Amino acid sequence: MTPSLSLPQRRALRALSFAYFVQATGSLAVSGSLVPIAREWAISESQSAWLLALFGITFALAAPLSQVLFGHLPRRKLVLYGAATFGGGAFLFSLAPDYGVLAASRIVMGLGASLMGPVLVGLGAELAHEKERGSAIAKVLFGLSLASMLGIPLAAWLADAWGPRALFGAVGAVSLLVALNIRLTVPETGAGVRIRLSTIGDVLTNAKLLSAFLVVFFIAASVFATYAFIAPVVRDSFHGTAHDVSVALAVLGVAGIVGNLAVARAARHFSAERLLVAGIGLLMVDMLLMLAAPPHLSLLFAAFTVWAFATDILWPTQQRRIVEVAGPWRGIALALTSAFMFCGIGFGSAVAAWVYPRFGYVGLLGLSVLLLALALASLAVSERAKRREQEKCAAPCSTTRILS
Incomplete structure (x- = not known):
């Protein structure tokens, strides 16, 4: 029996799902790493928690504005730009000399996620025929579920075992791999919609x-x-x-x-x-x-x-x-x-x-x-x-x- 989704479609959807996994893990990794972060930069745990808050507020403000400013661009291009920006913010986190740069790195990560996050599901839906769109969306969102089950606990373990600098360096490197994987496996679907x-x-x-x-x-x-x-x-x-x-x-x-x-x-x-x-x-x-x-x-x-x-x-x-x-x-x-x-x-x-x-x-x-x-x-x-x-x-x- 012929599969309902072709092999190239399944590869593309797995790439988008992995992008969701990396974004969710990198976004929320701070929550399980408050103690190692506080220890590494000699700050309070409350200051560490503010790094999570900064990301959330940045994403909240930037996500709708990015749709206004860049919504007309092809969705794949937005994901690529978002993954590269998100990865750059993670590298900045890993190299941060002080709390000010840490805060700036989380803002950069929030900007990257605001470009990528809102369009991943839409891009996945565009890759499938109408009857298969529900299945395609579920495959993309599986990356979010996998992040909660595997990614965030693994991030907490890595932060304690190797330190938060190594953790966010890894997030940066994997984010660039996400961009490369999408570049190779996800086809362009045309221009988006200007809002x-x-x-x-x-x-x-x-x-x-x-x-x-x-x-x-x-x-x-x-x-x-x-x-x-x-x-x-x-x-x-x-x-x-x-x-x-x-x-x-x-x-x-x-x-x-x-x-x-x-x-x-x-x-x-x-x-x-x-x-x-x-x-x-x-x-x-x-x-x-x-x-x-x-x-x-x-x-x-x-x-x-x-x-x-x-x-x-x-x-x-x-x-x-x-x-x-x-x-x-x-x-x-x-x-x-x-x-x-x-x-x-x-x-x-x-x-x-x-x-x-x-x-x-x-x-x-x-x-x-x-x-x-x-x-x-x-x-x-x-x-x-x-x-x-x-x-x-x-x-x-x-x-x-x-x-x-």
């Missing part, structure tokens, strides 16, 4: 969509308010080692894959709104149980299993909801979804950098629960706005039918 700045303004002033983006923002902020400080939490509150940090990250990754598989099945039977409420509720209950549980590593790993399962229900479901409510603005809405997600990552990490030194592990979990409550409130606002739009549409439609 006007006014279109972004229209999307951001739509109540239904803005509140939907805030759901994404608050979920990301909640998760990373605690995730960014996993290494210090495991060390300080659970008396764990660097190996235990890698194990904790691996547990999150593996359980997340299971959650991803579960949501693929559940999506056939439940609406995006119901799945979001279920995922947020499960995550809130899990965090509250973590607050009440005694400080044993085995209990922490069990809680992380539930946490990862819940978050991997939330990540694809919120994107599905954006696609369902965005209508003709679907393309720019997905780019803005990435921007709000990384802005949430930056915000959550930045606030956590202030909270953790003052209130510790309990403060982080309390902050995360509060942010999840704001995500639920934003979802309720978005649902009300969506119903109002549907009612406004239904009224003239009903009048037309009566007149006819």
Whole structure:
């Protein structure tokens, strides 16, 4: 039987998936490497967490603007430029003499990711025929899941064993390999679509969509308010080692894959709104149980299993909801979804950098629960706005039918 995707198509999709893997791993590697980074540059762990926040804020601001300024360029070219810039930022990180250059390197990495990240899925979809686009997108997004399961735990281990300079030097080298691999295996698909700045303004002033983006923002902020400080939490509150940090990250990754598989099945039977409420509720209950549980590593790993399962229900479901409510603005809405997600990552990490030194592990979990409550409130606002739009549409439609 002839495979539905040809061998060149599968090679191209694997190259794009690997690009997603490297970008996600390099973007979030700081979260598992706070302690080695702080030790290498003689800075506080809160300052290390700000490096994650700087990346997220840069990506959030640059992703929609890059679509305005460069969206008309071929998508493959954007990915190549993004991978080269991302790799250059990683090399700068590895050679940084002080904290100022470290911060600059994360901004450069954020700019590179803003060129590459929003178009990887679109480029993968363009490579396949319409009936195979769902499969093509899933293959590209597998790189993101693999980063959480393998890339980030491996990065934490490398940072502790070889040092963070070696880790980010490796990220830089692999980023250049990503660019070369895409250059050799991914065909050009033609020019992209130019997006006007006014279109972004229209999307951001739509109540239904803005509140939907805030759901994404608050979920990301909640998760990373605690995730960014996993290494210090495991060390300080659970008396764990660097190996235990890698194990904790691996547990999150593996359980997340299971959650991803579960949501693929559940999506056939439940609406995006119901799945979001279920995922947020499960995550809130899990965090509250973590607050009440005694400080044993085995209990922490069990809680992380539930946490990862819940978050991997939330990540694809919120994107599905954006696609369902965005209508003709679907393309720019997905780019803005990435921007709000990384802005949430930056915000959550930045606030956590202030909270953790003052209130510790309990403060982080309390902050995360509060942010999840704001995500639920934003979802309720978005649902009300969506119903109002549907009612406004239904009224003239009903009048037309009566007149006819």
